[in-house]
Amino acid sequence: MRNKSKMFLWESVIGLGFLSGVWTAIGINPQSLIMGFVGQSASHVYPDPAIRALFIVLPTILLVISIISAYRRGKIPGLFSIIIAYTSGLLVLTSPVLAVFILFFAVITGILATR
Numbered sequence: 001m002r003n004k005s006k007m008f009l010w011e012s013v014i015g016l017g018f019l020s021g022v023w024t025a026i027g028i029n030p031q032s033l034i035m036g037f038v039g040q041s042a043s044h045v046y047p048d049p050a051i052r053a054l055f056i057v058l059p060t061i062l063l064v065i066s067i068i069s070a071y072r073r074g075k076i077p078g079l080f081s082i083i084i085a086y087t088s089g090l091l092v093l094t095s096p097v098l099a100v101f102i103l104f105f106a107v108i109t110g111i112l113a114t115r
Helices: 003-026 030-045 049-091 096-113
Strands: none
Touching (some): 003 096, 030 049
16 A cells, blocks of 8 residues: 555544544544643643634644645545545444444545545
């Protein structure tokens, strides 16, 4: 497997898609928890409203960067594979067998998207 395919699968399909779906299914968002903690810590050290605003906007900026990066690597089929992986992550608690099959389909689609 080429390096581009491997990076796309791990970062985008598994990381952005599947794990985001799992966190949504569980009901927590680790990124918002971490950003909230770091934002509070930073505001105690340097109480500037601009720092607080940065930590409010930063998760959206990171999501946009992730989607743009995924699009550059896999184009439309790559984004489609991320959506499939996200659906698999959502289903992992209710139907693990179906989630594995859907994740397998997402990985195959991700491989084909980077070729």
